[in-house]
Amino acid sequence: MSRIPDLPGVPIPHRSDQEKWLKQTVARLCQLENERFPGSQPVSFAMPDLQKLDTKDYWVCEKSDGVRVLLFVYTDITTSEQMVFLIDRHNSYRELSGFYFPHFEDPRKPLRSTIVDGELVTDVDPRTRQETLRYLAFDCLVVDDQNVMARPLDKRYGRLQMWFCEPYAKMLRDHPQVARDHPFHIKVKQVKLSYHVDDVFNIDLPALHHGNDGLIYTCAETPYIPGTDTNILKWKPPSENSIDFKLVLRFPPLSIRSPDPDFHAKPVFELHVYCGDERGLPNERGTPRYEFYDVMHVEDEEWESLKRSGEQLDDRIVEVHWDPTRERWRMMRFRDDKPAGNYKTVVEAIIKSIADGVEKDQLLARSAFIRNAWKVRHQEPQRSGGPPPPAKPPQHNAHPPQSSAHPPPPANGHAPPANSPQAEPRYGPLAQSPWSKVSGPDMIAGMYR
Numbered sequence: 364m365s366r367i368p369d370l371p372g373v374p375i376p377h378r379s380d381q382e383k384w385l386k387q388t389v390a391r392l393c394q395l396e397n398e399r400f401p402g403s404q405p406v407s408f409a410m411p412d413l414q415k416l417d418t419k420d421y422w423v424c425e426k427s428d429g430v431r432v433l434l435f436v437y438t439d440i441t442t443s444e445q446m447v448f449l450i451d452r453h454n455s456y457r458e459l460s461g462f463y464f465p466h467f468e469d470p471r472k473p474l475r476s477t478i479v480d481g482e483l484v485t486d487v488d489p490r491t492r493q494e495t496l497r498y499l500a501f502d503c504l505v506v507d508d509q510n511v512m513a514r515p516l517d518k519r520y521g522r523l524q525m526w527f528c529e530p531y532a533k534m535l536r537d538h539p540q541v542a543r544d545h546p547f548h549i550k551v552k553q554v555k556l557s558y559h560v561d562d563v564f565n566i567d568l569p570a571l572h573h574g575n576d577g578l579i580y581t582c583a584e585t586p587y588i589p590g591t592d593t594n595i596l597k598w599k600p601p602s603e604n605s606i607d608f609k610l611v612l613r614f615p616p617l618s619i620r621s622p623d624p625d626f627h628a629k630p631v632f633e634l635h636v637y638c639g640d641e642r643g644l645p646n647e648r649g650t651p652r653y654e655f656y657d658v659m660h661v662e663d664e665e666w667e668s669l670k671r672s673g674e675q676l677d678d679r680i681v682e683v684h685w686d687p688t689r690e691r692w693r694m695m696r697f698r699d700d701k702p703a704g705n706y707k708t709v710v711e712a713i714i715k716s717i718a719d720g721v722e723k724d725q726l727l728a729r730s731a732f733i734r735n736a737w738k739v740r741h742q743e744p745q746r747s748g749g750p751p752p753p754a755k756p757p758q759h760n761a762h763p764p765q766s767s768a769h770p771p772p773p774a775n776g777h778a779p780p781a782n783s784p785q786a787e788p789r790y791g792p793l794a795q796s797p798w799s800k801v802s803g804p805d806m807i808a809g810m811y812r
Contacts, residue, residue, distance in 0.1 A: 400453075404591045421557035426598075501523075561727055606714075610680070634681075
């Protein structure tokens with residue numbers, strides 16, 4: 364498991380006048396009616412999403428294991444003064460020093476206000492083990508005071524490269540001493556057409572110097588959408604899909620006669636699912652609301668190691684995965700970079716992707732069909748001289764077929780395609796907690812917080 368990098372920069376005080384002004388400025392540049400974090404969020408890849416790759420143009424790249432942040436460059440056009448900030452998923456701001464981004468037409472002038480989407484990762488040299496903090500940019504919302512969110516991905520990516528990264532890279536080539544003051548390196552993430560996913564597996568992933576967390580498929584035809592975007596697909600092998608919960612520890616009593624909790628005993632590790640926020644101030648995040656979902660298994664030696672660390676464990680966001688052999692949740696790591704656990708509907712979608720997931724060989728087997736469908740859409744002749752013949756995508760017996768006596772109900776009044784894969788649901792809907800509003804009472808069945 365790779366190390367999640369710490370964010371550089373000076374934090375802007377929460378609810379300060381400066382933070383309020385920055386959020387208002389970002390909302391204005393992004394043409395949004397709210398001041399929440401404007402970044403888009405992917406959904407988990409499931410078997411039905413293969414059809415999306417058949418019918419729309421998608422780009423694919425590796426999903427870096429780092430911290431998702433927006434890079435915000437604000438330029439005062441009256442003074443030409445430039446300020447640079449990081450915006451994390453908590454919608455918190457950090458001011459960076461040392462950066463300067465030149466204008467693409469005249470490097471003597473500053474690039475005007477710009478908002479770039481990307482991931483901050485820690486690259487580790489395999490020979491020297493030296494660590495390098497690097498920002499991998501993969502999209503943009505605003506470039507040079509121009510909002511590009513309504514444009515398709517290829518146009519946004521082109522602006523990101525030509526207007527933002529190339530002038531900056533040329534400045535560093537001409538004046539390499541400037542880079543000494545920069546808190547991290549900046550690079551544009553390489554992407555490929557969706558049917559070249561084999562190159563991502565065989566070429567891109569082995570060359571990485573940072574951790575990898577699967578693949579990201581992004582639709583090249585759709586605009587940039589703040590919040591959850593169903594046109595951005597996060598792929599992992601089903602066995603590696605993970606969920607973020609809030610961890611709540613409940614300790615047993617010291618003895619039958621003493622109601623005090625025994626903080627040296629091994630507790631029950633409860634996983635609580637995020638159910639949205641209580642209403643807060645306008646444009647402010649309210650108090651997160653959680654409900655009990657399940658428990659996490661922790662071995663005795665793991666518990667002893669957690670105690671020795673001296674870290675706070677209770678009320679932290681924890682990333683877990685499902686162990687199909689023992690049928691229980693297992694801890695991966697804490698995610699202090701995330702403001703809340705996965706929302707309850709996201710949890711349902713991830714569990715569905717675990718039950719109805721797509722393996723690596725299924726993605727690779729689909730590539731030829733995706734390529735032919737892409738060329739048909741773009742009217743590209745094959746080498747043989749004619750359009751590709753119609754073909755059916757490869758079928759996989761990942762799940763037993765359903766009985767013909769009980770066919771699945773049609774979605775939206777339309778019968779599903781004959782070749783669409785079917786998956787038996789393995790999990791029911793989220794159960795309602797009998798007690799919780801936020802964390803529940805102090806004591807339940809003799810177990811204490």
